[in-house]
Amino acid sequence: MNSSIALSVEDLSFSYGGKKALTQVNFKIKPGECTVLLGPNGAGKSTLFSLITRLYDTRDGRIELCGFDIKRQTLLALAKLGVVFQQTTLDMDLSVMQNLRYHTSLHGMGRKQAEQRIQQELERLNMYDRRFEKVRQLNGGHRRRVEIARALLHKPSVLVLDEPTVGLDVPSRLSIVEYVHQLAVEENLAVLWASHLIDEIYPGDHLIVLHKGQVKANGTVDDVLNITNTPTIKDAFYSLTQGEQ
Amino acid sequence: MRLLHYWRAMWGIIWRELWRFVTQRERFISALVRPLVWLFVFAAGFRAALGLAITPPYETYILYEVYITPGLIGMIQLFNGMQSSLSMVYDREMGSMRILMVCPLPRWFLLLSKLMAGTGVSILQAYVFLAIAWFYDIQAPWQGYLWILPALLLSGLMLGALGLLLSSFIKQLENFAGVMNFVIFPMFFMSTALYPLWKIKESSALLYNLAQYNPFSQAVEMIRFALYGQFNSMAFIYTLVAFVVFMAAAIIGYNPSKGMMTRKGGA
DSSP, X not given: OOTTOSEEEEEEEEEETTEEEEEEEEEEEOTTOEEEEEOOTTSSHHHHHHHHTTSSOOOEEEEEETTEETTXXXXXXXXXXXXXXXXXXXXXXXXXXXXXXXXXXXXXXXXXXXXXXXXXXHHHTTOGGGTTSBGGGSOHHHHHHHHHHHHHTTOOSEEEEESTTTTOOHHHHHHHHHHHHHHHHHTTOEEEEEESOGGGXXXXXXXXXXXXXXXXXXXXXXXXXXXXXXXXXXXXXXXXHTTOO | OHHHHHHHHHHHHHHHHHHHHHHOHHHHHHXXXXXXXXXXXXXXXXXXXXXXXXXXXXXXXXOHHHHHHHHXXXXXXXXXXXXXXXXXXXXXXXXXXXXXXXXXXXXXXXHHHHHHHXXXXXXXXXXXXXXXXXXXXXXXXXXXXXXXXXXXHHHHHHHXXXXXXXXXXXXXXXXXXXXXXXXXXHHHHTSTTTSOHHHHHHHOHHHHHHHHHOHHHXXXXXXXXXXXXXXXXXXXXXXXXXXXXXXXXXXXXXXXTTSSHHHHTOX
């Protein structure tokens, strides 16, 4: 496998019983690139995330993270992965610090290294002063920031985010979108961002349009506009998904 | 290095569980109130109704309160095992289970760590209960309080593994009430926790057989003997085998390629 590919999905199909959720999905993501996985609700985005994170088993097709097969080299592959799930996965009754320490222990980090990494990531998000607050006391935007900080503590090569801005107000949403785009460049991180919101796409992003479990378009924003012969991403998205959002 | 990773992860999981338990005061108190009500109210009322013969490990006539104390410790662990499985279902619904499942450690190890954490909590509860019972004049030889520790560890693991197995089958939190009716109560009442086997035999041969082969009975007997400094090999082996079987089934249940998780669409 090409070492410049951080995440590779090949011929991936998945069904729930007899119902097809994904059909022959193929794409690759490079380091330093932010890839937006755009699709209406029910397109198969969350199923794809569950397969990439090995919550579901890959039966048809292959997923590789930094060259490691998620099915056969699961632990090596997962060590390269940072995840932000759609639903919050923080423990509300623990403080920010306790939640992050729990994550560092799951990744086998020593106390000193853990404290250092927690400080770095929280400071970057202006959350370090709030480290002793219980998560329950934080608003939705701040919880999301903590989750992003947590996903980066073990220095993953690939960051996947499943609709991380759902339920957030506009300023929180914009700041998280900007921060993650910045991260991809500064940290040479491969980012896969699932969304159904068109305004979260930046002009330099890589775009994958998923609809009814199939990849309808895969390329740069310009590529997708050219293929669909449309002036805006919104039009391109409507044309590819036939107006369903 | 790898071993250190395993150790840190297990400790992290255990610490989180213990911290949650001690900070949730209501959970701590309610976990103790249940067996204490049985001890102070039920056992006191039953004392006169139930005559007990001298059976091992007891060397003399005992009060009914003394007899049911190991059974109530088993009850603490049974409820705690189910409580842990309830929290697994809750964590799965709320999503925090996903964070555990995507960390780079084998799933069997993560489940075992969860189990160890739950067992640690149940041992803590059992010792607090024994301390209260001691002041109520239910006193075992001091060595018994040491011997009971490995017994509590194994019985806690076995009952926790059963809870874990059940949690891999339970789709939603609401279904948990069924576990109470179909698992906890039958397991508790069809056991030697409240009455000795010979007493059950007098009433029903079927019930006697069910109680004898109930893994909870064996766990209770292991605890009972350990509390009096004795080793019940049959109960130990039975509990150990039950633990291995439940744990293996739970690991299969949580395996993404074989278990229930894919079919359920959750983790």
